[in-house]
Amino acid sequence: MEKGAKIYVAGHNGMVGSAIVRRLKSAGYTNIICRTHTELDLTRQSDVESFFAAEKPEYVFVAAAKVGGIRANSAYPVEFAVENAYIGLNIITAAHNNCVKKLLYLSSACCYPNSAEMPIKESALLSGAPEKTNEAYAMAKNLCLRLCEYYKREYNDDFVAVMPSNCYGEGDSFDPMNSHVIPSLIMKYHNAKLNGTEQIEVWGSGRPLREFIYVDDLADACIFVMENYSGEDHINIGTGEEISILELARLVSRTVGYEGKIVCDTTKPDGKMRNYIDSSKLAELGWKPRFGIEDGLKKVYGYFLSK
Numbered sequence: 063m064e065k066g067a068k069i070y071v072a073g074h075n076g077m078v079g080s081a082i083v084r085r086l087k088s089a090g091y092t093n094i095i096c097r098t099h100t101e102l103d104l105t106r107q108s109d110v111e112s113f114f115a116a117e118k119p120e121y122v123f124v125a126a127a128k129v130g131g132i133r134a135n136s137a138y139p140v141e142f143a144v145e146n147a148y149i150g151l152n153i154i155t156a157a158h159n160n161c162v163k164k165l166l167y168l169s170s171a172c173c174y175p176n177s178a179e180m181p182i183k184e185s186a187l188l189s190g191a192p193e194k195t196n197e198a199y200a201m202a203k204n205l206c207l208r209l210c211e212y213y214k215r216e217y218n219d220d221f222v223a224v225m226p227s228n229c230y231g232e233g234d235s236f237d238p239m240n241s242h243v244i245p246s247l248i249m250k251y252h253n254a255k256l257n258g259t260e261q262i263e264v265w266g267s268g269r270p271l272r273e274f275i276y277v278d279d280l281a282d283a284c285i286f287v288m289e290n291y292s293g294e295d296h297i298n299i300g301t302g303e304e305i306s307i308l309e310l311a312r313l314v315s316r317t318v319g320y321e322g323k324i325v326c327d328t329t330k331p332d333g334k335m336r337n338y339i340d341s342s343k344l345a346e347l348g349w350k351p352r353f354g355i356e357d358g359l360k361k362v363y364g365y366f367l368s369k
């Protein structure tokens with residue numbers, strides 16, 4: 063990617079899209095184009111075609127998506143399936159029709175089958191049914207991911223897709239109804255510190271293991287893949303580091319300065335005991351994360367306080 067190349071970041075106001083724009087700017091890319099949801103509704107095919115025909119972007123990052131937690135995904139499967147399918151299909155076909163040099167499509171590790179062996183390899187995709195609660199999202203994202211591979215196979219288009227693990231950091235939502243694990247823990251421990259709460263319960267045994275990637279590392283990896291990977295298969299983006307839910311709770315409490323007790327409520331279910339992806343393919347290409355979980359938590363807590 064040349065520094066002056068015309069780069070379109072779809073979803074630039076979102077958590078991942080805004081990190082990609084930040085990273086591109088800091089790396090010296092000067093010709094980045096963006097449109098807000100109001101300016102360009104990516105579910106409208108003719109508008110997307112007109113935008114590509116007028117702007118002729120050379121490189122495209124697809125970080126636009128209808129994203130939500132378990133509750134929203136379960137309540138609105140039609141919207142999650144239809145909007146995500148349209149967004150992906152419209153952008154990917156318009157990129158083909160307008161001779162985009164390279165496109166990177168963001169999917170998510172939550173779209174792997176529920177039954178996939180840990181760590182989840184790229185080859186596990188579509189080897190079983192996705193988690194029921196986000197099936198509609200996963201079906202739409204898997205279709206678009208495969209479409210990148212089909213365009214490559216049939217037309218030799220340089221379209222690649224990535225499957226990142228859970229991400230956290232600047233731009234995360236701290237809405238109590240719709241936040242991921244790390245922002246919800248930060249809010250909980252921060253409020254407990256302010257209220258002098260003596261102890262906080264962690265659901266289950268605290269033993270389940272999870273993997274998290276800081277959003278700036280994810281953005282860096284996306285740009286690395288754009289510049290260094292053109293294989294037909296999609297590629298996982300993770301840190302390769304797991305942390306137990308209890309250890310994460312302890313780290314968050316230390317980060318926010320909460321001094322009360324943390325106890326495990328073993329009457330509550332644990333959920334999946336492990337959930338992490340095999341990122342060895344990306345590591346072999348030479349990419350590695352910059353932020354460990356401790357530094358990442360400090361940064362995201364700083365972001366929370368600044369809001």
Ligand SMILES: NC(=O)c1ccc[n+]([C@@H]2O[C@H](COP(=O)([O-])OP(=O)(O)OC[C@H]3O[C@@H](n4cnc5c(N)ncnc54)[C@H](OP(=O)(O)O)[C@@H]3O)[C@@H](O)[C@H]2O)c1
Nearest residue numbers: 073075076077078099103104105125126127129170226229
């Ligand atoms: N965050 C994570 O933990 C994570 C982890 C792995 C993979 N990913 C993947 O990364 C991608 C981005 O996720 P994110 O967390 O950055 O989501 P996000 O913060 O919700 O950002 C999504 C962006 O897409 C825009 N958008 C949605 N529908 C649109 C439409 N019809 N037309 C134009 N713009 C539209 C949204 O704009 P409005 O808000 O204005 O609607 C928003 O700016 C997703 O594909 C997700 O699966 C995320």
